[in-house]
Amino acid sequence: EGKTTLRNYLEIVATLPFFTTATDMQPRQVTYTLGGGVYNKENGHFYEHLKIEKVTKYPGGGDKSWRAAQYWCSHPDQDIMGLVGYLVTITSNSEKVFLEDHMDGE
Helix, strand or coil, X not given: CCCCCHHHHHHXXXXXXXXXXXXXXXXXXXXXXXXXXXXXXXXXXXXXXXXXXHHCCCCCCCCCCHHHHHHHHCCHHHCECCECCXXXXXXXXXXXXXXXXXXXXX
């Protein structure tokens, strides 16, 4: 656990072995995601469901407003691979389906 540079992560991932029992020898693509986010390879975005309990801990009090949610999404402690977040705006049906499939109905 901890934080390091993207270069260090890439060096670590490059050393991970890949084994398969497939006999067809077709090229394979392996995707690694570090941290708590879910990666959508179609649009290059990471997503993480922010639980309402965290939003209620907004420094301004028990505010459950958009402003409170935005505060936590953009908070430096919420970063994924060094990327600071923002509230999602779903811009396509495929993004909607991806989120429905990967956010466990939350």
